[in-house]
Amino acid sequence: MRPAGRIAAAIEVLADVETRHRPVADALKDWGLSHRFAGSGDRAAIGNLVYDVLRWRRSSAWRAGADTPRAATLATLRFHWGVGPADLETLATEEHGPGALTEEERAALSADRLGDAPPDVAADVPDWLAPAFEDNFGDDWVNEAASLAARAPVDLRVNTLKSDRAKVLSALKRFGATASPISPVGVRLPARAGWERSPNIVREDVYQRGHVEVQDIGSQAAALMVLAHPGEQILDLCAGAGGKTLALAAQMDNRGQLHATDADQNQLAPIFERLKRAGVRNAQVHRAGSDLSALEGRMDKVLVDAPCSGSGTWRRRPETKWRLTPEALERRTDQQAAVLDQARAFVRPGGTLIYVTCSVLPQENEAQIADFLDRAADFTLTSMADAWVDIAGEDAPMPWSAEGLMMTMTPAATGTDGFFVAALKRTG
Known part of the structure; x- marks a missing residue:
């Protein structure tokens, strides 16, 4: 396919997503099935443009002066892909292209209006989330939020x-x-x-x-901050597909006992094949809903990689940014509180509970830890600053808050996805 046809296809897929409120991956797959002439390279290229449009949806719509799939796609090509106005005009009118530009489109694409946009538009975040970003990042919040829109390595x-x-x-x-x-x-x-x-x-x-x-470098760093050692007893309570479980097993050099479970058996299903491929021998997988009472009070480390909004992974899953609602966020924070309360029972006296989210929102992070400490008098925050330097090196950025007691990694600060990590030691 020529670029003009790919552009038209991307607009078609985005319109399908918007009209039918369906996952982007499903829309791309169906487009490919109904357009058999498109090779794998074409389908991947179309997907690149679709996801880039979603990354910069608000700012592109502002620049284009219209919030439609066509307008956002043209603005993405102009202002993020560097396609000049004359070339864009040519592409639009080629055979199988999206059609000639209107006078309004030409005017909008000839000059960049982003400097006049409200901060939440320049940040490419839903307007209702702007206060959370400002609360978390202060004067740099627009830059921090915008960094979550770029393509990830x-x-x-x-x-x-x-x-x-x-x-x-x-x-x-x-x-x-x-x-x-x-x-x-x-x-x-x-x-x-x-x-x-x-x-x-x-x-x-x-x-x-x-x-x-x-595995994203931020996720790797979060797993490393568990400080898993050979011979320890460790529980990965929200193991999902097992990414951090595998990382912990490697840190433990297959020695000690690593327990992995998740409340969602479907999420947990891929872990078995992954453990086998990785050569992990010290992990025991507990099906969702298993009785874990035998582990209570015995674990040296308990990792809670909590269910969250996923705001830290918007670079890789940009469509989820626009699907998140206040109600969904509230459900997630309720789940986080519940799993923290569940996790505390497994930590032995002197052991550590490590709380991780792939979120940059304070409701899911700092506020969640503060609320937990109000409920759990036998836990206290412990600094990970020295461990961070040992792992990441003295020249690594220090993404700390609360005097080094909690950390938030971001694309802008650490060049990673967004991750929050806090370690809580059981004192009683």
Whole structure:
């Protein structure tokens, strides 16, 4: 397909998503099935444009002067992909293209009006979330929020049970792989631009053999901050598909006992194959709803990777930014409080509860910890600053709040997805 046809296809997919209120992945899949002439490269390229439009939906609509799939797509091409007005005019009128520009579109795309936009528009966040970002990041909140709209790199965690970073870097050299910042077991492949597709890592030998896992550097850092050691007893209470479980097993060098469970059995289902591929032998998976009473008061570490809004992962899942509602956020904070109360029973005296979210919203993070400490007099916040320096290095950014007792990683501050981490020691 020529670029003009890809642009028209992206507008068609976005209109389908908007009209039928359906997941973007489903709309892209159905478009591909009904347009068999489009190859895999075309489908990936169309997906790139669709997701970029969703990343910058509010600011693009402002620049275009209209909030429609066509307007936002044209503005994304103009102001984020760097397509000049004359080239955009040509693409629009080519065969299978989206159609000639109107006079209003030409005027809107000839000059950038973003400087006149309200802060929440420039930040590309829903207006109702602007106060939360300002509360969390102060004067820099627009920049912090806007950083969550950019494309993300592909981050990999080296599985030290089977390989090391030097070998993985050599195997992935053709993709521009580099040793990532912050995580000593991280490898980063740069984000692609425009139509260019990201490498399909799951087809590579290093993935098939369990030498790497796809995992954002922020997620790797959060797992490292658990400070898992060989021989410990650790519970991953919200294990999901097992990304952090695998990371903990590697830190423990397959020694000790690692328990993994999740309230959603469907979320937990992929963990079995992943554990096998990674060569993990010290993990015991407990099905959703299992009786875990035998573990109460025995765990050295309990990891709560809590269900959350996912605001920290908007770079990778931009459509979720616009689907989040105040009601959904309130349900998540209720779930977080409940799982924290559940987790405290498993921590032994002197043990540590580590609370993690992939969110940058204070309701899910600092406020949740403050409320928990009001309920749990036998827990206290413990600083992770020294551990952070040991893991990330002395030159790494220090994304701390509350005098080093809680941390928030972000694309702007640490070059990662958004993650919050706090460690609470049981004193009684």
